[in-house]
Amino acid sequence: MAPPRDVTAAELESLAIGAWILGTGGGGSPYLALLNMRRLYRHGVVVQLMDAMDLADDDLVAIVSNMGAPLVGQERLTDPRTIERAVRMMEDYLGRRFRAVMSLEIGGGNSIQPFMAAAMLGLPVVDGDCMGRAFPEAQMTSFAIHDLPMYPLTLADVRDNAVIVARAESWKWMERLSRTACVAVGSIAGTCKAPRTGKEVKECGILYTTTKAIRLGQAVQAARREHRDPVQAVIDAERGLRLFAGKVQDVARRATEGFLRGTATLEGLDADRGHTFRLAFQNEFAVGWLDETVRVTTPDLICVLDTVSGDAVGTETLRYGQRVTVVALPAAPVLLTPKGLEHVGPRAFGYDLDFTSVFS
Amino acid sequence: MIDRRPAKALRRRIGIDVGGTNTDAVLLDGEHVVAAVKTPTTADVTSGVTRALADLMRTQPRGASRRPPTEHAGLADPATTISAVMIGTTHFTNAVVQRRGLTRVAAVRIGLPASASLPPFVDWPDDLADLVRGDVVMLEGGHEYDGRPIVPFDAAAMRAAARRFRRDGVTSVAVASVFSPLDPSCEEQAATILAEECPDASVTLSHRLGRIGLLERENVTLLNACLLDLARKTTRAFTDALRASGIAAPLYLTQNDGTVMLAEVAEAYPVYSFASGPTNSMRGAAFLSRSTDALVIDVGGTTTDVGALRHGFPREANNVVEVGGVRTLFRMPDLLSLGLGGGSLVTLDPLSIGPVSVGYRLTAESRVFGGTTLTATDVGVAAGLLDLGDRRRVADLPAALVRRAVERIGAMIEEAVDRVKTEAGDVPLIVVGGGAFLVPSRLAGVSSVVGVEHQAVANAVGAAIAQVSGEVDQIFQALPREEAIARARAIAEDRAVTAGAERATLRTVEVEDLPLAYLPGNSLRVRVRVVGEIGDDVRLDAPARRA
Numbered sequence: 040m041a042p043p044r045d046v047t048a049a050e051l052e053s054l055a056i057g058a059w060i061l062g063t064g065g066g067g068s069p070y071l072a073l074l075n076m077r078r079l080y081r082h083g084v085v086v087q088l089m090d091a092m093d094l095a096d097d098d099l100v101a102i103v104s105n106m107g108a109p110l111v112g113q114e115r116l117t118d119p120r121t122i123e124r125a126v127r128m129m130e131d132y133l134g135r136r137f138r139a140v141m142s143l144e145i146g147g148g149n150s151i152q153p154f155m156a157a158a159m160l161g162l163p164v165v166d167g168d169c170m171g172r173a174f175p176e177a178q179m180t181s182f183a184i185h186d187l188p189m190y191p192l193t194l195a196d197v198r199d200n201a202v203i204v205a206r207a208e209s210w211k212w213m214e215r216l217s218r219t220a221c222v223a224v225g226s227i228a229g230t231c232k233a234p235r236t237g238k239e240v241k242e243c244g245i246l247y248t249t250t251k252a253i254r255l256g257q258a259v260q261a262a263r264r265e266h267r268d269p270v271q272a273v274i275d276a277e278r279g280l281r282l283f284a285g286k287v288q289d290v291a292r293r294a295t296e297g298f299l300r301g302t303a304t305l306e307g308l309d310a311d312r313g314h315t316f317r318l319a320f321q322n323e324f325a326v327g328w329l330d331e332t333v334r335v336t337t338p339d340l341i342c343v344l345d346t347v348s349g350d351a352v353g354t355e356t357l358r359y360g361q362r363v364t365v366v367a368l369p370a371a372p373v374l375l376t377p378k379g380l381e382h383v384g385p386r387a388f389g390y391d392l393d394f395t396s397v398f399s
Numbered sequence: 400m401i402d403r404r405p406a407k408a409l410r411r412r413i414g415i416d417v418g419g420t421n422t423d424a425v426l427l428d429g430e431h432v433v434a435a436v437k438t439p440t441t442a443d444v445t446s447g448v449t450r451a452l453a454d455l456m457r458t459q460p461r462g463a464s465r466r467p468p469t470e471h472a473g474l475a476d477p478a479t480t481i482s483a484v485m486i487g488t489t490h491f492t493n494a495v496v497q498r499r500g501l502t503r504v505a506a507v508r509i510g511l512p513a514s515a516s517l518p519p520f521v522d523w524p525d526d527l528a529d530l531v532r533g534d535v536v537m538l539e540g541g542h543e544y545d546g547r548p549i550v551p552f553d554a555a556a557m558r559a560a561a562r563r564f565r566r567d568g569v570t571s572v573a574v575a576s577v578f579s580p581l582d583p584s585c586e587e588q589a590a591t592i593l594a595e596e597c598p599d600a601s602v603t604l605s606h607r608l609g610r611i612g613l614l615e616r617e618n619v620t621l622l623n624a625c626l627l628d629l630a631r632k633t634t635r636a637f638t639d640a641l642r643a644s645g646i647a648a649p650l651y652l653t654q655n656d657g658t659v660m661l662a663e664v665a666e667a668y669p670v671y672s673f674a675s676g677p678t679n680s681m682r683g684a685a686f687l688s689r690s691t692d693a694l695v696i697d698v699g700g701t702t703t704d705v706g707a708l709r710h711g712f713p714r715e716a717n718n719v720v721e722v723g724g725v726r727t728l729f730r731m732p733d734l735l736s737l738g739l740g741g742g743s744l745v746t747l748d749p750l751s752i753g754p755v756s757v758g759y760r761l762t763a764e765s766r767v768f769g770g771t772t773l774t775a776t777d778v779g780v781a782a783g784l785l786d787l788g789d790r791r792r793v794a795d796l797p798a799a800l801v802r803r804a805v806e807r808i809g810a811m812i813e814e815a816v817d818r819v820k821t822e823a824g825d826v827p828l829i830v831v832g833g834g835a836f837l838v839p840s841r842l843a844g845v846s847s848v849v850g851v852e853h854q855a856v857a858n859a860v861g862a863a864i865a866q867v868s869g870e871v872d873q874i875f876q877a878l879p880r881e882e883a884i885a886r887a888r889a890i891a892e893d894r895a896v897t898a899g900a901e902r903a904t905l906r907t908v909e910v911e912d913l914p915l916a917y918l919p920g921n922s923l924r925v926r927v928r929v930v931g932e933i934g935d936d937v938r939l940d941a942p943a944r945r946a
Contacts, residue, residue, distance in 0.1 A: 116514040
C-alpha cells in the first residue's frame with residue numbers, strides 16, 4: 040500500500056491547465072482556485088494525493104464541488120472557507136469524520152476544490168472523480184449511474200446561510216432541491232455531496248483522473264516550452280480528434296436557473312474556411328454542429344481550446360473574435376453504457392438525438 | 400479580398416511615435432509620407448517632440464513639393480495646414496514594465512463577504528505590488544448576477560476609509576465592486592463619498608474600464624490609477640510641444656486597437672493606450688508594404704516585437720494578456736517581445752547581447768557616437784550592416800567576434816520569428832523599426848525579408864493612419880437578441896461615421912451582450928464597437944480642445 044504523496048505546487052499549476060481542458064467549457068475557471076492554492080502553499084500548506092485503492096471499505100470520503108453558474112464565479116471568487124464549511128457541516132450532521140476528500144468533477148475549477156477543502160481540513164485528496172470531465176447536474180455522475188444514494192447534501196454560502204438536503208426521492212429531486220438553494224444564494228455555493236464509503240469510491244468512482252489531468256497539463260506545458268503545437272499535444276495525450284478550427288463569431292449566453300446556458304458560433308479558418316461550427320452549452324459544451332449537421336454530442340468531451348496556447352476556453356470566457364480549435368476527447372467508459380447515456384447522453388440535455396461517439 | 404487600405408484621405412496629418420529610445424514623426428498627405436524624421440526621446444518628452452516637429456516642418460516643404468499641393472497647403476505656414484496630430488506612445492506600458500513613474504494607489508474592493516480570500520493585487524508580481532499597493536480596503540456590498548445586493552453597501556466604512564485616505568495624502572484611488580458591469584451603483588456611491596471626503600484624489604471606477612471578471616477588471620483599474628499622474632504629465636508635455644511648434648490642430652492619442660481618442664479624454668485612461676506602440680507599427684507596416692498577410696518584425700532601440708498580420712490587421716492575443724506581469728483582459732496584438740534592439744548592450748568575449756539597452760542615450764553612449772558602451776548598433780556598423788556615426792571608432796573590434804555577434808543576433812531573431820509563425824509554410828516577413836539592419840536578409844521559414852520605404856518610422860506612420868471608432872453600450876428591452884445587436888451595431892456605425900470614419904471601411908471589433916435578469920421585459924445590455932478608416936475631408940469628433 041503506497042502512502043499518500045505530496046502534491047507539488049508545480050503539479051497544481053499543471054492540474055489547472057489539464058482540468059480546464061477536461062472541463063469541456065465548464066467547471067469554472069481553475070485560475071481562481073489555483074490562486075487560492077498558491078496562497079495556501081505559500082503559507083506552508085502541502086496537500087497529499089492518495090490512491091483510492093488504499094481506502095478501507097468503510098472509510099468515508101467527502102465529495103466536494105463549487106456549484107453554480109460559471110459566470111458568477113468570475114465575480115464572486117471562490118474561497119476555501121466556503122467549501123470547508125460545507126464539509127464540516129456534513130461531518131457534524133453525520134457525526135463522523137471524513138478520511139479523505141474527492142472531486143465531484145475533474146473538469147475546471149472543481150478539480151482544485153478538493154485541494155482547497157483538504158488544505159483547510161488537513162485531509163488527503165483521492166486521485167479520481169465521478170465524471171471524468173465536468174457536467175452541470177447532480178445526476179450526471181458515475182455514482183448516480185450506479186444508483187448509489189443521493190443524500191444527504193450540505194450547501195454553504197459566503198454569508199451565514201447553510202442548507203442541508205436531508206433526503207431526496209431521486210437524483211433529479213436532489214438536483215432540483217440543491218439547485219433551488221444554490222440559485223437563492225446567488226447561483227454559487229460550496230457543496231458537499233452525498234458521502235461515499237471507500238468501497239463505493241473504489242467500485243463506482245472514475246479513478247486516477249487527478250493524475251490524468253496533471254499529465255495533460257504537463258503535456259501542454261512541454262509543447263509550449265518546445266514550441267510545438269499545444270493543441271496537437273492535447274490530441275496526442277488523450278487520443279483526441281481535431282473537429283474544427285475557427286474564430287468566435289457570436290456568443291449568446293444567459294445565467295438562468297443556476298446555470299450558464301447559450302450558444303456559440305464559430306466561423307472556419309484555414310482548412311475550415313467557409314464552414315461554421317455551432318456549439319450549445321449548459322455550463323459545459325453539450326452538442327456541436329458542423330454546418331447544421333450534428334458533429335459531436337455529450338458525453339464525448341467537447342473541448343474548445345485557444346488555437347495558439349492550447350488553453351481551454353470556458354463558456355464564460357468565450358469572446359467574439361477569439362481563435363479557437365474544437366477538439367473531442369473520449370469519455371470514461373461508464374458514461375457510454377446504456378445506463379450512462381440515460382444520465383449524460385444528448386437526451387439528458389433536452390436534445391432529441393441518438394449518441395454516436397466521434398470515436399466509434 | 401476587400402481592399403482594407405486606408406481610404407483616400409486627403410487630410411494632412413502628423414503621426415508621432417514616442418518610444419523609449421526614439422521619437423519619430425511623419426507628415427502624411429493623403430496616402431503619401433511627405434516627410435519623416437527621427438530624433439532621440441528626451442527625458443522630459445516635450446523637448447524631443449518639439450524637436451521632432453521642428454525637424455518635420457523644416458523638411459516638409461521639400462517633400463511636399465514632390466506631390467501635387469493639397470487645397471489647404473498653398474503658401475501658408477506649414478504648421479497651420481495640419482488637420483490632426485496623432486501620438487502613439489509606449490510610455491505607459493514602459494512605466495509599468497520598468498516600474499517607474501508609478502503612483503501609489505489606494506484600492507477599494509466592494510463585495511464582502513464574497514471574494515475575501517483573493518484581495519486586490521493578489522496575483523501581481525511582488526516588486527510591482529510593493530510600488531503600487533497602498534491602503535487596501537475591502538468593504539461589504541456589491542451585487543449578485545440577478546441585481547440583488549450581496550449585502551447592503553457599507554457606506555459608513557467607505558466614508559471612514561475616505562477620511563483616512565485624505566489624512567494619509569492618497570492621490571489616486573481604484574474602486575472595484577462585485578458585478579459592477581451589471582450594476583455600478585456601489586462604485587458610484589463610493590465615488591460620491593470619495594469626492595466629498597478627499598476631493599483631491601483621482602478616482603478610477605472599474606465599471607468604466609472592464610467587463611465581467613472581477614480580478615482582471617480590478618487589475619486594469621489599479622493599473623490605470625497608478626498611471627494617472629504620469630498620463631497627465633505626459634499628455635501636457637505633448638500639448639506643450641504642439642503649442643511650441645505653432646500647431647493648432649487637435650491632438651489625439653492612439654489606442655490599443657489602432658483608433659484615436661482626444662488627448663484630454665485619453666489622459667484619464669492611460670491603460671487604453673498600452674499596446675498602441677505595437678499596434679501602430681503593425682498597421683504602419685501593413686500600410687507601407689501594402690501587405691495583408693505577413694509576419695512583422697519591429698526592431699526598436701530596446702526591444703524587438705514580432706507579430707502577425709492577418710487580412711491587414713494585427714493578430715490579436717486570444718485570452719488573458721499580461722502587462723508587466725499583471726493579468727488583464729485587454730485586446731492587444733499577439734506579440735512576442737525580446738530584449739534586443741539597436742541600443743542593446745553587447746559584450747563580445749564572452750558573447751552576450753541585451754536585454755539591457757542604452758535606450759535614448761544611444762547617441763551619447765554608443766561607441767560610434769563617441770561613447771564607451773558597445774551596443775548592437777556598434778556591432779552593425781563594424782560588420783558593415785549600416786553606416787552611422789564614426790566607423791573608425793569600432794575598427795578595433797576583432798572581425799571574427801563581430802561576425803559571431805551578428806550571427807547570434809540573427810539566430811535570436813530567427814527563433815522569435817519561428818515562434819510567432821502558426822503555419823507550416825514559408826511566409827513573408829516585413830521588417831520595420833530603427834534597428835531593422837539587425838535582421839538578416841535570409842531566415843529559415845521566411846519566404847522573403849521585405850524592407851519598406853520609411854521602415855524606420857513605421858510606428859509614426861501607423862499613428863498617422865489611426866482609425867476612428869464608434870461604440871454603443873446600451874440596454875435594449877423587449878427585442879429579440881439578434882435585433883438588439885443589429886440595432887446596437889447600427890448606432891455604433893453611425894457614431895463612427897459621425898466621428899469621421901468612412902462607412903465602407905467599418906468593421907466590428909467587439910460584440911458583447913449581457914442579459915439583465917433583474918430588469919423586466921427581456922432586457923439585454925449590448926456593447927458593440929466598430930472601427931473604420933478616416934474618410935475624406937471629414938473632421939474628427941468635435942475638437943473640443945482645452946483653451
